[in-house]
Amino acid sequence: MIPSPRRLSLGLISGLLALTSSPVSVSAVVSSSALSALRSVGPEGQGHEAAQKAWPLIAAAPAKDLPQLLAAMDGANDYAMNWIRTAIEAVVQREIGSGGTLPAASLESFLKDTRHNPRARRLAFDLIRRADPRAADALVPGFLNDPGNDLRREAVDRLVSEAGKQVATDKSAARAIYRRALHSAREADQIESLAKTLGDLGEKVDLPQTFGWVTRWRLIGPFDNTGNQGFTQAYPPETVIDPKAEYPGKGGTVRWVDAEAQGDYGMVDFNKPFGALKEVAGYAVAEFVSDKARPAEIRLGCKNGWKVWLNGKFLFGRDEYHTGAEIDQFRLPVQLRAGTNVILVKCTQNGQVEDWTKEWEFQLRVTNAQGTPIRSSR
Amino acid sequence: MNLLHLHLTGLLGLLLTGPLVAADWMQFRGPDGNGVSPDAQLPRTLDAQSVVWTADLPGRGVSSPIVVRDRVFVTSTSGPRNAELRVLCFGLSDGHLIWERQFWATGRTMTHEKISGATPTPVSDGQHVFALFSSNDCAALDLDGNLLWYRGLGKDYPNANNSLGMSSSLALADGTLIAQVESQSESFTAGLDPSTGRNRWRIERPRTSNWTSPVVFRDPAGRTLVLLLSSNGLAAVDVRDGSPVWSHDDKGSTVPSVTASGGRLYVPSNGLTVLEPVSGSKPKAVWRSTQLRTGTPSPVVLGDRVFLLNDGGILSCGDATDGKRLWQLRLEGPFSATPVVAGGLLYCVNEKGLVQVVDPAKPEGERVSTLPLGQTVIATPSIASNSLFVRSDGRLWRIGRASPL
Known part of the structure; x- marks a missing residue:
């Protein structure tokens, strides 16, 4: 060997x-x-x-x-x-x-x-x-199926170029080539571009499935984040995840509620259940079932402050607000265990009042190191 | 480029780089870090014949070119997520590519689309080039492209970055390389040993988004200070160890940088605030004007006049002694680049790539010539060898006299 x-x-x-x-x-x-x-x-x-x-x-x-x-x-x-x-x-x-x-x-x-x-x-x-x-x-x-994304990109681009030459004469053949390219694409810009092209040709791409967003969550909040102090404040979910628990929050008692990530980009939106609040903190928890122990990456996009834990272990966090978000903005290498893994996300909102600071949300997926989605077995 | 052109530009290069040429431009905003060339003479009237040469650039970049001896250095980023960091070296005389080095970013490369991973301007000590990128990767190379060291400050300190990108240029003073790395989640300024890249000192800084560049200033007591502007105000630290010397705790801008000229500091703060450092205590506030405001460009001082250019293209001229606004001139905007000065003229390049030459000695100022370059220009130009160096994402121009002085 x-x-x-x-x-x-x-x-x-x-x-x-x-x-x-x-x-x-x-x-x-x-x-x-x-x-x-x-x-x-x-x-x-x-x-x-x-x-x-x-x-x-x-x-x-x-x-x-x-x-x-x-x-x-x-x-x-x-x-x-x-x-x-x-x-x-x-x-x-x-x-x-x-x-x-x-x-x-x-x-x-x-x-x-x-x-x-x-x-x-x-x-x-x-x-x-x-x-x-x-x-x-x-x-x-x-x-086309190279383990290195930098090389794989070249092959995907080549297929896109080939398909482009076919569009005028044979849309069906072009779509088939674009589909092959999409199947091999691993990076967000190529996936988005191919989804748009296929959409223009009448073939809708299931982006949530393609990206593999984690979509089923439970949320709790709001907790206080006045002056961004809540980012370092360890509220109860950081200690124990108890789906039936109630805690004093900012403005009243808070409890866990079910939430579904929305849209093509799998956004988990705290504003939906809790309102468009400012200077608040919330938590989201998801159970992710892996059929085996394996290395993986948790990939996060978020324009709010955030912290992430896997199975109770703190991975990383940063308190930067409203400077932008993108798919796979933060990549956190992890080791999944066989069976149920618990992903906990803390998401904090600051006190800015501009229109472009309303979002209090994140998107998250689990992939291998190359970006191939790993989906929860349950 | 045909042979005749090559021959002529080569000859011109020899003339331009002869013993009488002006000083190098080895850092952001030139030898004194204030955008003024002390001795260069540029054409007052620019036209297509003023372009000495052009060179193609790869990828994207909004850092300024620097000029060291007979070489021009430019940084760019390219590739997916702009994660390929590039340092390019061109011949001053004819713009030919002498060498290029590429690096893989070790820090985060996400930026606002208007800037790029190559926004900080490199600095040189005359023997080496030190190139910092938005990812906080920092490369040290000699003038022939041999690696001296490579630091991944973005990997060493993984929360010190900004999803809009980082832009602070490097400074070099008294044998210490200064990297100002400030953001909401983690902020520091480091003094690096240029020979090894190791930290000499590293100080915590206010955790706020900041794109200003450090400015070196020798105070009346003879100390070399590094001036650090942020939204919290202006801090002066000792270049030897980063220890605080004084601070001016008032709201500061986070994009335009301080300009030091004539022993005074022109600070983008509440409009424009002028400070005069004195021995043994905090600097004295000389005047403040809310009428003199800048946008992205930093202030420029020429004699007893101070110039502020806002993003829309209004050039304001103030009396540097008392802050009284003397005149305003509408240029064609928008602007990101700071004007540079040679021979008493302001050279302003707007985002559309229009070079505009302004004679500030004229009553109310006067735009005396223009040169359209036809590409988006965000970077502040540089001046050396009696030439203006302008870069877009994809091109580098040397613009100068068509004949020797």
Whole structure:
């Protein structure tokens, strides 16, 4: 069994590449401690001094080592990814500038191995495109179900382009191609665009189903958020979820009420049951049943203050108000357990009075890391 | 570009970058951070022949170009969610792309559609370029594109961001790189070691949305201060450790920045408030005018005149000594970019890409020439080598004299 790239050690990377990038041998540069130094950078400048010494050594690598440098991104943190990327760019700049060529064949081997880091594979694709645009172009249709969204986008766009050419002569065929594109699209902008296009062609897309919003909730509120102080105030639902409980709230006793997320964009609207209130806090709880334990992401869109817990564990929160919202605005990596998972959302409204500050709402879905919706089994 | 054009522009570049050329423009609003070029001479009359060269830019960006020696540096973002961060280096003489570096954003990249992930302007110490993005990613490169360090301030401090985007430009003073990162959920200003990227100091700041840029000011006691404007007012901190020196606790603007000129501070606060720092105590309030108001552009001071440009295009001229409004001139708006000054002339670029040259010495001011660039321009232009540098999302212009001075 070949281990996941995320768990590969540097030594294993070299070993794996000896298999995937043959006949290119692993150079001294790649196997040196220099690469390890780049991979060791961390928050707040951690490891910078060692990485500064290592970067010129990596940047001096021959172009044939590009697949090895790309492989060093497997399992690397976000900081290290950028240190390695710039070294790769320096290698490419020098090679192209001196009239050399990039190793298109070994880069393609790297690209086709979907165990590698998706962003590294995308970078490999960009390098192939520089080396051989026609070869790169021919690879695009193969990305339609790629695990990397950056590559998958290319294939979806290609289908959209193909469908566009068919619309005037064969709407049915065009719709079928758009439908294929929608099936593979994972990012909100492409999904929305395709839904609109299909709608214009008379085919309504079920957006709530496509996005996979969590739609069944129970809400409780309002609690006090005067002066935004309620954001840090732990009201009873943060301690215990008791569907029959009643608590003193802002302006009277509050109790849980059923609510359904509304519209194509799955908005959970606190104004509906509680009125258009200001300086208030509310909670929403949903039970999400997973058929197995698995990694996932809770993806939230919200223009109010918010906090999210999963199974009683606080994930993240921020008290920013009315600066905008979008689909998948915040992505929270989680581990779902098999069976029932409890998602708790706190949503706070501030005291602004402008028309554009009325919303007191959020949207939430559960997906895998790529954005494929995971739906509750019940 | 044909060979003749290349030859001519190359020759022109040599002439423009010869030993008599003006100083570099290595940060937002120029050498003194106030939008004034101390020695450049730009054409009074602009026309199509004034365009020395243009260069295509990728993606989107509203940061200012900076000019260091024979190179022009620009930042942009591209790709899905604008998560590809780009630093581009062009040749000053002919606009050819010398190198480009790209980074993956480690922080949040959501912005208002009017701005972009590349809104903060980079800064240079003459040897390196430091580029900050809305995601609070910060890259340090030498002039040849070699990486010095890379920080993900947006990842290190994940709540310090704004869904409308971040725009505060970097400043550099006494060997410390200043990043003002202020938002509702988390706010700080950090002094970074430019050689390593590590924090020298990091201070908490008011938790409010803020898009102003830090301004460096040397006070009468000889201290180097960093001026931080927010809705809570103006704070002066010591560049060495971020410790507070004084504050002016009055409502401040959150978009236009402070302008320091002639030992005074022109603060967008309740219209315009002028402060004069004094040794050993809080700054003295010199005057305040509610008639002199700006919008997105920051104040500009030229001699004993202060100029405020509102978003709609009304240019107000005030007496810098007492705040009396002297005249107003209607320019063609709307405006986001701050005017820049060379040779006693104001160069104002509106959002439609119309460069408007204003002679403020004329009674009531006079618009003396215009140059339509035909693209949306949000970024404040820059001045170096007797040329104006303007960028849109997709293009960089060098505009200057068609012949040597």
